[in-house]
Amino acid sequence: MDLIQNQRxxxxxxxxxxxxxxxxxxxxxxxxxxxxALKECTDVQADQCYFNLRYPFWHDHQLTISExxxxxxxxxxxxxxxxxxxxxxxxxxxxxxxECGQVKLQGCDILSQEFGWSVxxxxxxxCTVQSEYFMMRSDHLHLKNVRMKGKYSFQYIEDSVxxxxxxxxxxxxxxxxxxxxxxxxxxxxxxxxxCENVTFERCKIVGTQPLCxxxxxxxxxxxxxxxxxxxEKSQVEATVTTPVLSIKNPLSGRITVPSVGEIIRDDxxxxxEVVVTEASPENASDIACA
Numbered sequence: 552m553d554l555i556q557n558q559r560x561x562x563x564x565x566x567x568x569x570x571x572x573x574x575x576x577x578x579x580x581x582x583x584x585x586x587x588a589l590k591e592c593t594d595v596q597a598d599q600c601y602f603n604l605r606y607p608f609w610h611d612h613q614l615t616i617s618e619x620x621x622x623x624x625x626x627x628x629x630x631x632x633x634x635x636x637x638x639x640x641x642x643x644x645x646x647x648x649x650e651c652g653q654v655k656l657q658g659c660d661i662l663s664q665e666f667g668w669s670v671x672x673x674x675x676x677x678c679t680v681q682s683e684y685f686m687m688r689s690d691h692l693h694l695k696n697v698r699m700k701g702k703y704s705f706q707y708i709e710d711s712v713x714x715x716x717x718x719x720x721x722x723x724x725x726x727x728x729x730x731x732x733x734x735x736x737x738x739x740x741x742x743x744x745x746c747e748n749v750t751f752e753r754c755k756i757v758g759t760q761p762l763c764x765x766x767x768x769x770x771x772x773x774x775x776x777x778x779x780x781x782x783e784k785s786q787v788e789a790t791v792t793t794p795v796l797s798i799k800n801p802l803s804g805r806i807t808v809p810s811v812g813e814i815i816r817d818d819x820x821x822x823x824e825v826v827v828t829e830a831s832p833e834n835a836s837d838i839a840c841a
Contacts (some may be wrong), residue, residue, distance in 0.1 A: 552594070561585055561604065570594050579604050608632055616640055621647065623662075642666070685720070705730075721758075724749065743768075762787070768804075780815070782806060787823060798825055 553572040560566070561581025566574070570593035579588050580603035587606045589595060594613045602625045608614060611632040618639050621628050625644035629635065633652040640659050647663040648654065652671040659678045667673065667686040673693070680699040684706065686692060692711035697718075704720040705711075709728045716735040724730065724743035733752045742761035743749055750769040757776045762768060763783040770789035775781065779796035782789070787801055791808040798806060799815040801823025809829045 552596070560588055563587065564590055567591060572596070573598065574600060576600065579607060602628065606630070611635075779812075782823070784818075784821065785823070801825065 554575065555572055555577060556575040557577065559578045559581060561579070561583040563585035565579070565585060565588040567587065568591045573596045575598045578601045580601065584604065586604060587609060588604060589607050589611060591610045593611070595611065596615045597619055598617050600619045602619065602621045604624065605626045606628070607625065608629045609631055612634060614632060614635045616637045620641040621644050623643050627646045627649065628642065628644050629647060629651055630649045631651065635651060635653065636655045637659055638657045642659060643662040645663055646665045647661070648666055648670060649668045654670060654673040656673070656675045656678055661678060661680040661682065664683045666680070666682045667689055670686065670689040672691045673689065675697055676695045678697050680697060680701070682699070682701040683703055685699065685701055685704040686708055688707045690709040690711065692708060694716055695714045697716045699716070700719045702721050704718065704723045705727055706722070706725045707727065708730065711730050713732045713735055718735065719738045721739040722741050723737065723739055724746050727743065727746045728748055730746070730749040731752065732750070732754055734754065736755045736757070738757040740758045740760065742756060742758060743765060745764050746768065747766040749765065750771065751773050752771040753773065755774040755776065756778060758778065760780045761778055762781055762785055765785040765787060768785050768787040770791060772790055772792055774793045775791050775795050776793065777796065780799045781795055781797065782801040783799045784802045787804045787806060789806045791806065794810040795808050795812070797813040797815060798811055800818040800821035802821050803823050805824040805826060807826045807828060809827070811825065811827060814825050
């Protein structure tokens with residue numbers, strides 16, 4: 552492989568179309584302000600590099616990036632590329648990953664609005680994320696030990712698994728299909744509305760009005776904190792291990808909960824069962840509604 556190291560590039564398409572090379576300790580920045588430095592390249596290793604210009608990795612194949620930094624000026628860094636591995640790297644530009652396939656990220660710091668749209672097949676481990684509309688319309692994701700803060704995350708995703716993660720994000724998992732979330736904390740308003748075939752297993756769910764208008768929703772031994780107006784119009788099977796503030800008009804299925812502040816039933820079509828397991832004077836009317 553060709554070795555390119557300790558150089559600065561700022562011209563347009565500086566290394567366009569090249570392949571089988573190691574780019575080490577290079578800087579992509581300068582007055583020429585050129586774009587698309589490594590466009591349409593194959594079999595490239597970028598190590599300890601600094602990217603401060605737009606669109607560096609488009610239509611690339613077999614790409615490895617390690618110990619590098621993509622600044623806030625490095626917009627839309629990776630598009631239309633595949634077989635990508637990124638480790639211990641800062642991705643701080645908007646729209647950093649889109650229309651890519653077979654991606655692995657480990658130990659990365661992501662600060663990027665609209666990150667990860669329409670990605671097919673991603674493994675992400677031990678990363679921190681700040682983003683809006685994170686991973687929209689992507690599929691076959693597997694995230695482990697990811698800490699994420701933002702809004703509107705995982706909308707329209709499919710066929711994905713999340714383990715030991717912490718998400719602080721409103722409107723997460725809307726319209727998601729075929730999803731497993733295990734041993735994770737999910738905090739935010741309006742969780743997973745309109746989702747289908749989604750399972751939360753041993754999770755902590757925090758925030759108002761979660762899990763409404765869902766189909767084939769499952770909760771297995773989950774905690775729910777500060778959750779009110781939960782499960783409205785949902786087809787649900789749930790075992791909840793903590794008290795719930797209120798449950799509203801579950802459409803079908805069964806919700807088992809130790810106690811609930813209020814069960815709201817003002818829709819004749821909503822026939823889901825609520826089973827309250829800890830008998831107490833304040834729960835007496837709830838048990839009768841079950």
